[in-house]
Amino acid sequence: MTGKLRIIVVDDHTVMRAGVVALLAAEPTIEIVGEAGDGREAVALAERLRPDVALLDLRMPVLDGVAATARIGSTGTRVLVLTTYDTDTEIERAIEAGAIGYLLKDTTRDQLVDAIHAAARGETVLAPRVAEKLVARMRRPEQAALTAREIDVLRAVADGLSNAEIGRRLVIAEATVKTHLLRVFAKLDVSDRTHAVVVAMDRGLLPR
Numbered sequence: 001m002t003g004k005l006r007i008i009v010v011d012d013h014t015v016m017r018a019g020v021v022a023l024l025a026a027e028p029t030i031e032i033v034g035e036a037g038d039g040r041e042a043v044a045l046a047e048r049l050r051p052d053v054a055l056l057d058l059r060m061p062v063l064d065g066v067a068a069t070a071r072i073g074s075t076g077t078r079v080l081v082l083t084t085y086d087t088d089t090e091i092e093r094a095i096e097a098g099a100i101g102y103l104l105k106d107t108t109r110d111q112l113v114d115a116i117h118a119a120a121r122g123e124t125v126l127a128p129r130v131a132e133k134l135v136a137r138m139r140r141p142e143q144a145a146l147t148a149r150e151i152d153v154l155r156a157v158a159d160g161l162s163n164a165e166i167g168r169r170l171v172i173a174e175a176t177v178k179t180h181l182l183r184v185f186a187k188l189d190v191s192d193r194t195h196a197v198v199v200a201m202d203r204g205l206l207p208r
Helices: 014-026 038-047 065-073 086-097 107-119 128-138 146-159 164-171 173-188 193-202
Strands: 004-008 030-036 052-057 078-083 101-104
Touching: 004 014, 004 038, 004 107, 014 030, 014 107, 014 128, 030 038, 038 052, 038 065, 052 065, 052 107, 065 078, 065 086, 078 107, 086 101, 086 128, 086 173, 086 193, 101 107, 101 128, 128 173, 146 173, 146 193, 164 173, 173 193
Parallel strands: 004 030, 004 052, 052 078, 078 101
Antiparallel strands: none
């Protein structure tokens, strides 16, 4: 990917939105091409501007973040949730709707910039606290072993494929790929793709 990443910032709280814009304004690798205050405006912006990433709050008027995520994702824009809400339900709804990542508003500027770049590359990004919640909710004794499909997904990750490319290889939706990855993260007790591959290799689940 060359040039600046084009992003839109979506939050119904004007002060919060302005804070995020100010935080990213000096970042030379990112260009903020639009702002929106509700989900419907966000969808319209995404359809018109086709940004690389939409930085999106969850609870908004007119059209909530989950519904907006699904519509924005259909335009090819990656959705990175940035919110104060970290309940299991909110997290799972956002991921199932197609969000590429889930960050909390205590994220630092450097973490946010890194996450935006990772999201643009098609990589799943989770705040540590969010990852811990998913691990606690999804890990069960009977789920210790990876399923055949999860191993297929992990093997594709090891091959360096993005979520979209994995979906095409396995003929499944990109959102389904993300769901499989989240379950792999939970079972292997990791929070990112690289560590998932390393742990799987260490356990003999993938060839070195």
